[in-house]
Amino acid sequence: MRYSKEHKAETHARIVKKASVRLRERGAHGIGVADLMKEAGLTHGGFYAHFDSREALVVEAFEYAMDRSIARWRQQSADTTPEERFSSIVNAYLSPQHRDNPGHGCAMPALGAEIAREGPKTRRAFAAKLDDMIGLLAEQLPGGPDRARKQAMATLATLMGTILMARIAGTGEMSDEFLKVGRDAALAHAMPQPATRRTATKKAASRAS
């Protein structure tokens, strides 16, 4: 062999990684085989030594992006005290940095609509990863597992919807406002007692800004 054993796997991973960034930045139709290989420092002809088709790469890159998002959340949880975990995830998710860097951010708001258009098989694979995210978030929420799961689902929807809206709004005042109200709404989900919700939400919001 021309290259060491790990070489092919490394090249493969490099292509997938680059693709997952471009995918989130430009969508499933925004990446071309030739451009992608060039970015990975290769020529387009070698592509088919790694993937059956362009479509196969897209699916792999989709999955990689999701796995990275989940891994990041886990890491963030491990790096934070239990009390701060939920708010730290929410604040990082609804930060201007995340809004402005879709290429390295969560795959759901960037690619969710395109995933929803895929066939049942692909969609199921993503629903499974979505389920992982729900579980991870539910762990940080008060109440029984059933209530925590429901709150986690509502929070996820709010987080992803907020980032989507904030990106449409751009980077102006309205966009920042979306991030802010999204944070408030999401953090309210973590409050166990409705009676204390109002003040607790305000405290959490001021910590976030």
Next chain:
Amino acid sequence: MRYSKEHKAETHARIVKKASVRLRERGAHGIGVADLMKEAGLTHGGFYAHFDSREALVVEAFEYAMDRSIARWRQQSADTTPEERFSSIVNAYLSPQHRDNPGHGCAMPALGAEIAREGPKTRRAFAAKLDDMIGLLAEQLPGGPDRARKQAMATLATLMGTILMARIAGTGEMSDEFLKVGRDAALAHAMPQPATRRTATKKAASRAS
């Protein structure tokens, strides 16, 4: 002229209408000029008598879809008593019918990510329409205009995020669960008193199902 004065405008409108459905169903890259003209009962060559380019049609169809969504909300408001307006909008938005018919539904969850990738000019046009939606929803919410606006923004993010998640999840149990928790979370935004929020939310949720 071969055709009456209104004829061209009617044809133009028919193409835009068909395109806006296909756009929401398949995304901005999912529609071809030839297919589209065929659906409108024409041949592809005539396309350029109506539009400067494929891109120009896409923008027009985007806008048409947004305008229709807003018009539908207005109509729904007009058809409902003031007390029921908010919940009627939320329940219609987070219904299985809406989830399963993206082609005739809200443009934001279907095309938001693609709009976010457009240039500032296009994005501003959509942000303006988003602002209309916020205003319309805020009218149905309690509290001062500032608080109502913030709640409307949070609600919109939750609605759109929920539909997106529900579509990824497909049509199974998890998808229905998303719609349900999304409704609960959105309806909670309409409750003026935090202290009464819990019971009020439950009442609203049972009304929705």
Next chain:
DNA sequence: TGTACATCAGTGAACGCGCGTTCACTGATGTAC
């Protein structure tokens, strides 16, 4: 009222570019002897 001409939405063949895919080839390294 009738006739000649102008208009222009729509037709369908053709063009050409981009892009996914194929393929014969390269050349460095691993393996067999």
Next chain:
DNA sequence: TGTACATCAGTGAACGCGCGTTCACTGATGTAC
């Protein structure tokens, strides 16, 4: 230890299809006289 051969990731030219766009043409109707 050295030599011949096999392997295979990567190269770059070429292919071919789809699709956006162009263009010469049609033919029904409006307008001018």
